[in-house]
Amino acid sequence: MSLLAPLGLLFGLLALPVLVLYMLRLRRKEVLVSSTLLWQRLLRDRQANTPWQKLRRNILLLVQLLLLALLVLALARPAIPTPLIASGSIVVLLDASASMSATDAAPTRFAAASLEAQKLLEGLSDQAVLAVILVDHQPRLLAQARGSATAERQAALQALEQAEPSATGADWKTAFALAAATAANWQTPATTFVIISDGGLPPALPALPGEVRYLPVGGSDHNLAISALSLRQITPTSLRPELLARVTNYSSVGQTVVLSIYIDEELVSAQQLNLPAAGSQVIILNDLPARAGVYRAELSSPAETVDALPLDDLAYAVYNPRASRRVLVASEEYFSETPGMNIFLEQILASLSGIHAYRVSPDAQAASGQGFQIPDPADDPFDLYIFDGVLPTNPQTGAAELPGGNLLLINPPENPLLEQHGYFTPTQEIILSDHPVLREIDWRNIYIARARQIWLPSWGEAVVRDDAGMLVFAGQTGGRRVAVLTFDLNDSDLPLKVAFPLLFARLIDYLIPAQGTAAPDGLAPGEPLAIQFDPVYRKIEVVTPTGEVLQPTLEEYGGMFNQTQVLGLYTVNYLIPATDGKTYRQPDFFAVNLFDPSESQINPAATIQVGQSSIPPTQEQAISQRELWRWLAGLALLVLLAEWWIYHRRQFNFSFWHKPEKA
Amino acid sequence: MLFDESTLRKLNQLTLVASRVRAGVLKGERRSTRRGSSIEFADYRAYTAGDDLRRLDWNVYARLDRPFIKLLEEEEDLSVHILLDASQSMDWGEGETHKFTYAQRLAAALGAIALSSGDRLSVSVLRGGQIADRLPLLRSANNLMRLLTFLESQSPGGNTDLGQALRNYTLAAHRPGLAFLISDLFSTGSVQDALTHLLSRGYEVALLHLLSPDELLPPLAGDLRLVDSETGQQVEVSLDAGMRQAYQRGVLEWRAEILQACLSRSVHFLALQTDQPWDQVVLREMRRTGMVKA
Numbered sequence: 001m002s003l004l005a006p007l008g009l010l011f012g013l014l015a016l017p018v019l020v021l022y023m024l025r026l027r028r029k030e031v032l033v034s035s036t037l038l039w040q041r042l043l044r045d046r047q048a049n050t051p052w053q054k055l056r057r058n059i060l061l062l063v064q065l066l067l068l069a070l071l072v073l074a075l076a077r078p079a080i081p082t083p084l085i086a087s088g089s090i091v092v093l094l095d096a097s098a099s100m101s102a103t104d105a106a107p108t109r110f111a112a113a114s115l116e117a118q119k120l121l122e123g124l125s126d127q128a129v130l131a132v133i134l135v136d137h138q139p140r141l142l143a144q145a146r147g148s149a150t151a152e153r154q155a156a157l158q159a160l161e162q163a164e165p166s167a168t169g170a171d172w173k174t175a176f177a178l179a180a181a182t183a184a185n186w187q188t189p190a191t192t193f194v195i196i197s198d199g200g201l202p203p204a205l206p207a208l209p210g211e212v213r214y215l216p217v218g219g220s221d222h223n224l225a226i227s228a229l230s231l232r233q234i235t236p237t238s239l240r241p242e243l244l245a246r247v248t249n250y251s252s253v254g255q256t257v258v259l260s261i262y263i264d265e266e267l268v269s270a271q272q273l274n275l276p277a278a279g280s281q282v283i284i285l286n287d288l289p290a291r292a293g294v295y296r297a298e299l300s301s302p303a304e305t306v307d308a309l310p311l312d313d314l315a316y317a318v319y320n321p322r323a324s325r326r327v328l329v330a331s332e333e334y335f336s337e338t339p340g341m342n343i344f345l346e347q348i349l350a351s352l353s354g355i356h357a358y359r360v361s362p363d364a365q366a367a368s369g370q371g372f373q374i375p376d377p378a379d380d381p382f383d384l385y386i387f388d389g390v391l392p393t394n395p396q397t398g399a400a401e402l403p404g405g406n407l408l409l410i411n412p413p414e415n416p417l418l419e420q421h422g423y424f425t426p427t428q429e430i431i432l433s434d435h436p437v438l439r440e441i442d443w444r445n446i447y448i449a450r451a452r453q454i455w456l457p458s459w460g461e462a463v464v465r466d467d468a469g470m471l472v473f474a475g476q477t478g479g480r481r482v483a484v485l486t487f488d489l490n491d492s493d494l495p496l497k498v499a500f501p502l503l504f505a506r507l508i509d510y511l512i513p514a515q516g517t518a519a520p521d522g523l524a525p526g527e528p529l530a531i532q533f534d535p536v537y538r539k540i541e542v543v544t545p546t547g548e549v550l551q552p553t554l555e556e557y558g559g560m561f562n563q564t565q566v567l568g569l570y571t572v573n574y575l576i577p578a579t580d581g582k583t584y585r586q587p588d589f590f591a592v593n594l595f596d597p598s599e600s601q602i603n604p605a606a607t608i609q610v611g612q613s614s615i616p617p618t619q620e621q622a623i624s625q626r627e628l629w630r631w632l633a634g635l636a637l638l639v640l641l642a643e644w645w646i647y648h649r650r651q652f653n654f655s656f657w658h659k660p661e662k663a
Numbered sequence: 664m665l666f667d668e669s670t671l672r673k674l675n676q677l678t679l680v681a682s683r684v685r686a687g688v689l690k691g692e693r694r695s696t697r698r699g700s701s702i703e704f705a706d707y708r709a710y711t712a713g714d715d716l717r718r719l720d721w722n723v724y725a726r727l728d729r730p731f732i733k734l735l736e737e738e739e740d741l742s743v744h745i746l747l748d749a750s751q752s753m754d755w756g757e758g759e760t761h762k763f764t765y766a767q768r769l770a771a772a773l774g775a776i777a778l779s780s781g782d783r784l785s786v787s788v789l790r791g792g793q794i795a796d797r798l799p800l801l802r803s804a805n806n807l808m809r810l811l812t813f814l815e816s817q818s819p820g821g822n823t824d825l826g827q828a829l830r831n832y833t834l835a836a837h838r839p840g841l842a843f844l845i846s847d848l849f850s851t852g853s854v855q856d857a858l859t860h861l862l863s864r865g866y867e868v869a870l871l872h873l874l875s876p877d878e879l880l881p882p883l884a885g886d887l888r889l890v891d892s893e894t895g896q897q898v899e900v901s902l903d904a905g906m907r908q909a910y911q912r913g914v915l916e917w918r919a920e921i922l923q924a925c926l927s928r929s930v931h932f933l934a935l936q937t938d939q940p941w942d943q944v945v946l947r948e949m950r951r952t953g954m955v956k957a
Contacts, residue, residue, distance in 0.1 A: 035892065036890075
C-alpha cells in the first residue's frame with residue numbers, strides 16, 4: 001500500500017490539542033460528601049484491576065485518538081496498486097453480440113467480459129472517467145462514471161452486473177463512432193479504448209482517437225449450428241412442403257450431433273449427423289403433411305460433443321400455404337369473338353406479390369352466349385373476383401349472379417347488387433375522399449370519358465366522384481368487400497397513369513388484405529417485420545418467445561414491428577371483437593433465428609484490426625491506484641458514533657438504572 | 664420539640680430490654696438475679712454461725728425446731744447509656760432526613776423510655792475522639808425536659824474517632840449497663856475495636872447504624888472530585904453506571920460486615936435510613952428486634 005498524499009499525515013499533530021483538550025476536560029467538579037470512607041474502600045478494591053480501570057477511565061480519549069488516526073490516514077490517501085490493462089480515462093467497448101453467449105468462459109463469455117470491465121471500474125483513479133458502451137446491433141452507452149463519484153461508480157457497477165448479451169450481431173462501426181464521441185466530451189488529456197470481445201470485428205473499422213487495447217475472452221471454437229431452415233411449397237398447386245435444413249460444424253474437429261425436426265411439437269424426424277471439421281450437411285425432408293404448421297429444428301449433442309453456443313442450436317420455420325391470395329379474373333376480352341387478354345389487369349396482378357391470378361376460360365361462357373359460369377365457390381373458392389365489363393350468370397335463369405366472395409367490379413352491367421341508370425360524363429371537378437385506397441395517389445389529370453350512373457348504395461363509401469356521379473366507391477356488404485369502378489378502363493387514360501398500378505394495389509389490399517407476416521423464412525434478430533392486417537381487427541398483439549405480450553402501435557392496415565431481438569417463435573394475434581362481447585384471436589406466427597456465420601463462428605480472434613493497426617491481446621501492464629480513503633472515512637464515522645454512545649452511556653440519568661437492595 | 668405529646672405517651676408504654684441486667688446502687692424497678700436485702704421474700708436456707716439473727720425466720724423455727732435464714736429478692740435500677748455521634752459527617756441531609764436531627768430524635772425517644780421506666784440515664788455526645796458533652800445521670804420522668812433541652816442544644820461538627828471516644832468513655836467511672844450507640848460509623852479505626860471497648864467493660868450494646876438515602880444511592884455522575892466533609896480528604900472518581908453499581912455493592916457489603924461483627928459479639932444491630940419515620944423505628948422496629956418491649 002502506498003500513500004498518495006503523505007503530507008496528510010501532518011494532520012496527525014492534531015493529536016496534541018486533542019490530548020490537551022482532554023486533560024482540560026478532565027477538570028473535575030468538586031462535590032462535598034458526608035464521608036469519602038466508602039469511596040476510598042471502593043477505589044482500593046478496584047485498584048486490583050488498575051490497567052482495565054485506567055483503560056475505562058481513558059476510553060473516550062483512546063476512541064478520539066483512533067478517530068483522529070483514521071481521518072489523518074484518509075487524508076494521506078492510502079492506495080493499493082492494482083495491475084490493470086489500462087489506467088486513466090477509459091472507454092470500454094463491451095461486445096454483447098450473440099457469440100458472447102458462448103459458455104467456454106464460465107459462465108459465459110459476456111459474464112467474463114463484464115467482470116473485466118468491473119475490474120477497470122473498481123481500479124479507476126479519482127481523476128479519471130470510465131464509460132462502457134454495450135455493442136450489439138444497436139450500440140448504446142451503458143454506464144459512465146467519474147472515479148471521484150462513488151454513486152456513479154456504484155450505478156455503473158450495477159449496470160454492468162445487470163447487462164445481458166443479445167442474440168444479434170454487433171454494429172462495430174456505430175459503436176466506434178459512439179466511443180469517439182464519448183471520449184471527445186471529456187476534458188481528459190488521453191483516453192484509452194479497451195475492446196473486450198471474442199474478436200468478431202469486421203474489417204475496415206476506423207481508427208479511434210486514443211490508445212486501443214484488446215482484451216479477448218473465450219478460447220474455444222467448438223460450436224455446431226443450424227445455419228439454415230426453410231420450407232417451400234413443392235409445386236404451386238400442391239400444398240405439400242419441402243423442408244431444407246443445414247447444420248454446420250464450426251469446430252476445428254469433427255463432431256457428432258442429432259438433428260430433430262418437430263411439426264407443431266410433434267417429432268417427425270431425428271437424424272444423427274457426423275460432421276467433419278468446418279463442414280456442413282444439408283438435410284431435405286419432403287414427406288411432410290400438406291397443411292400449415294410450425295416447424296422446429298433442434299440440435300442435441302451427445303456427451304462427447306462440445307457445443308459452446310446454444311443460441312444457434314434451435315430454429316423455427318412457419319409454413320402457411322394459404323398465405324398467397326387467389327384471384328379470379330373475368331374480362332370482356334375473354335369472351336369476345338377473338339378471346340384476348342386484359343393486359344392492364346393481368347400486368348397489374350402479375351406484379352403484385354402474393355397474388356395468384358386465374359383467368360376465366362372462354363369455355364366458361366354460357367351456351368346462350370350471355371354471361372358465363374364460374375367455379376362453384378363452395379368447391380373452388382377464390383379470395384377475390386374481378387369482373388371487368390362482364391358478370392357471371394345463373395345457368396338456369398341467365399341473370400347476373402354474383403358470387404359470395406370479395407368483388408372488384410369494373411364497368412359492371414346491370415346486376416342485383418347495384419342500381420344504375422344510364423351513363424354520365426364526368427367533369428374535371430373531381431372530388432376525392434380520404435379513403436385509404438387513395439393514399440399517395442395523384443388523381444390529377446386523369447381523364448374519364450364516360451361512366452355508368454350507379455347510385456351509391458347504403459353500404460358504400462364514395463372514393464372518387466364528381467357532382468354528376470360516382471366514379472369509384474367501396475364498402476362492405478353481405479360479409480364481403482366490394483369495390484366498384486363505374487367506368488370502362490378503355491374509356492379513360494387511367495391505365496396509362498402512374499396512379500393506376502398504385503390504385504389497383506390499394507384496392508387489392510383493401511379487398512383482400514395481405515394479412516399476416518411476410519417472413520416465411522424467418523427473420524434475423526433485430527430485423528423489423530412488416531405486419532399487414534384487415535382493419536376489421538381492432539388491434540393486434542404480439543407474443544414474444546419469452547411470453548411477453550406486446551401491443552404494437554400500427555397504422556390502419558399494418559406497419560413495422562421491430563422488437564425482434566429475442567430468438568424463437570413469435571405469435572401474432574389478430575383480435576376480433578365479436579357481437580357476443582368476446583374477443584376472438586386469430587393467430588399467425590413468425591420466427592426469429594440466428595443464421596449468422598459471423599456469430600456462430602466463435603473462434604476468438606488472435607488480433608483485431610482497428611484503423612491501420614493490428615491490435616494483439618493486451619497483457620496487464622498499467623498500475624492503477626485503488627484508493628482506500630472512503631473506507632477509512634466510513635470507519636471513522638462508525639468510531640464517531642461509538643464515541644457518542646460511550647459518552648452518553650456514562651452521563652446517563654442514574655434513576656434509570658437498577659435500584660439497589662436495602663441492607 | 665423533638666417529639667409531641669402523643670408520641671411521648673406511646674414511648675412511656677415501652678421499656679428498654681436488657682438481657683443481662685447489671686447491679687445498680689439504688690433500688691430500681693427491675694428484678695436482679697442476686698439475693699439482697701429488699702423486702703421481697705425469695706427462699707430459705709439453713710442457719711450457719713455468723714448469719715444475721717434478724718433474718719432468722721422464728722415461725723419456721725417454732726414449727727420445725729430448726730433455724731432457717733430468710734432469703735429476699737433484690738430489686739435494682741438499669742443504667743442506660745446513650746452515646747450520640749456528633750461528628751461533622753452526621754451533619755448531612757435536609758429536613759426530616761437530616762442525620763443528626765434524626766439521631767437526636769432517636770436519642771430522645773430512648774431516653775424518654777428509660778426515664779419513664781425508672782432507669783438511670785446518661786447521654787454523651789461523641790466528637791473528635793472525645794466525650795464532647797455529657798448529660799449527668801438522670802432518673803425519673805420528671806427529668807424529660809432536661810433531656811430534651813440537652814439534646815436540642817447539641818450540633819454536629821469535628822471529625823470522628825469512635826474507638827478513641829468509646830475507650831475514653833469506658834475509662835471513666837461509669838456503671839456498665841445498656842449502651843445505645845447512634846452513629847453513621849464513618850470513623851477512622853474499625854467498628855469492631857470500638858465495640859470491644861464497651862463489651863469488655865460489661866456493657867450490653869445496641870448499635871443503631873444511621874445513613875441517609877443519598878449515602879446509599881448517591882445522585883452523582885461524571886468526573887468528580889469528592890471532598891470529605893470531616894477531613895477534607897479528596898477522592899477523584901469518574902462515575903458511570905458501573906461505578907455506581909460498584910458503590911452500592913460496597914455499601915451493602917460494609918453493612919454486612921458490621922452486622923456480622925455485631926452478631927459475633929451479641930451486639931444488637933439495627934440498620935437505619937433517615938427516610939424511615941423515626942417513631943416507627945422505635946415503636947416497631949426496635950420492638951420487633953427485642954430492644955424495647957411494651
